[in-house]
Amino acid sequence: MMKNGRILITSVGSLVGWAVTAALRPLRSRLIVIGCNTLAAAPTVFDCDRVYRVPKTSDTQVYREVLRAIVLREQPDLIIPGRDEELAVLSKFSTDRVWSATRVLAPPPKLVPVFNDKLETARFAARHALPFAATAYEPEEIATLIEVHGFPLVVKPRVGGHASKGVRIVASSAQLRAALATGDMLVQECLNPGTLSGLDGFLSEAGAPLYYAVRDLRHAAEWLLDDAGEILSLQGVISHTEGPQAMHMRLTDDAALVEVATDYARALAKAGHRGVANIQGKQLADGRFVPFELNGRFTGSAVARAYMGCNQVAQAVCHFLWREPYANAPLYPDTTALKLSIFRGVDQTAIDVLETNGFWSADGTGGTVNPIDAS
Template sequence: MPPTVLVTSAGSGVGCAVVRALRIATRHFRIIGLNSVALNPGAFQCDAAYLAPPTASGSFGPRLIKITNRERPDLIIAGRDEDVPVLAELRPQLEAFGSTVPVPSVEAAGDCLDKARTSRVLPQGPGGFARTACTPEDALALMAECGPPLIVKPTCGNASRGVRILYTPEDITRAFADDADIVAQEYLWPEERGRRPGCITPRHVMNGHGPRQDNEYSVQVLIGRDGGVLGMFASRNALCAGVPVTIETIRNDALERAACNVAQALAVRGLRGPLNMQAIRTGPDVFTFFELNARFTGITATRAAMGFREVEALYGHFVDGDDIAELLHFQDGIISCRLMTDTIFTRDDLERLNREQQWPRSS
């Protein structure tokens, strides 16, 4: 019987990537997908799927516990940011069924999910976390110090949703008046674009899809049971509307040192399992981080295809206690260009999942 892995939010971009990474692993896994909507691409890539209420609802926990009791998965993986703190809270109950749940402590989960907390936990400035303001007064002071523009984003958000670039004090005041649950960050000018202009305008930072995201660095880290870094993958990415479309692997000692410092600071607070960090190169061998996520990402399967088999390594380390070093290698200078993929299933499959709240693969 192959080991069983349960993926929450299996229909999300992250959840689908985790499922695909498991499908191309060097060993066979039985995959259980959990999602709140039946019509999604992830469920029908799994061996079995279940419907569950949204993560934020009070009914999600009891449903997950019931499914875990029935399926007895060896490993449970979070498929979205919102799932991580919930799994952290439920971990003792889930592990009572023999499942391994490699998520951060409740405290560390909040440190990564809430950007205001992230900015308080990590040192701010070049080589650390982007300077961040959590009140309108601090945001105005930050704009006066750094110069416009500032990037305003939800306190808890991902994939560039709700991100705005604001250029005037009036814009900042209005943004915080409209929504208090936001933070403002300095605009990190990529070194690859040359000298920072004295006055940054929309033509410098916008394109037809929104904010320019052509020189972002992503570092994926796997943190082990003892808080040590098991492996690290770095890439330079171009994104469209928050979705990576071109990924190139890189080896850079300065980036890896900076990422290791962040990972170790969070590990002290209880971070375990996957950690993704996004950065801009703000100077020669200086990388400043602006986003952290205590989970896998939408390019997890891409990294697996490039040799960094982080999901398989997660299972090997946390469940079997194996030496997983050989699963976490990659070459410099490998490029991926991404397009949409398809998941084909029948109307009968969809109706059965909606009707019975579960679906088993028949062949």
């Protein structure tokens, strides 16, 4: 009888962590799920069999030591990252002999900047003749971008800015100067601004609204590359978004989106990437698809695709753990996945145990664990 696979999900309390654990439900009886998270009071951490509370990823050295100790203790077969900030740490660990028996779904070290540094993403696209939103970093490049594309423009942190944090849409030179002064920022053309709504509702002279989100229509595609660099799965979606959140989503096989996603997948495979990646972007008025972002992990919409018959999380686990195909349900192209925010009851004792001891297990075993001492 085949033993249960052991999976470690980092940042399991995040939106991506929730999506991954939810998408794993069809395989749950065959898995031991281990999680780690910074916060104890996150409901999805208690969907794991065992979970550890870890330092913030910004405390890089301490986080690295704790994560390494958890891997030594738990010996996972597969690690699935929940946040972009973890890719660099996991990528370096994947070359560590201690991790030789563990498969890490993270890009190789040389490709981490391509996923996490938006300027490097644009440069990668340019080197491979792939479409990407026009991007400028140096002052003279920004001046040219304004001359060619005009306003509005999008200002983003060069590194970070995940889940749209720190991202701004600017409509004038004064707003652009103010946005650039907030950090190490770059500027992108605003693709098909006609799909945006809600910008007129924000008037800075009237004060900051308590609740505010720009709505948009976006296209995205996520794919899996097997160990030979071949495309194991590729699926496109159309999303109606509010701020960083996809509120409505449906599948699409739009030819322009699929072609661009396939070209990105092949270019990344040639550069050494294996596992999961995705692009997000917009369809232009002339039908072309142009990305504005590239990610090297599953997204929070992974579970929405699973609901519609394309469970790429389960596909990845079956392929990389057991070398077997996953029997997806038939695709439901006429189904729309709707986002629902709900409350969930969690035993306060479980939260207290994880907060105090740094470890919790569903079977109540394990006691107090200091992962740093576990090595």
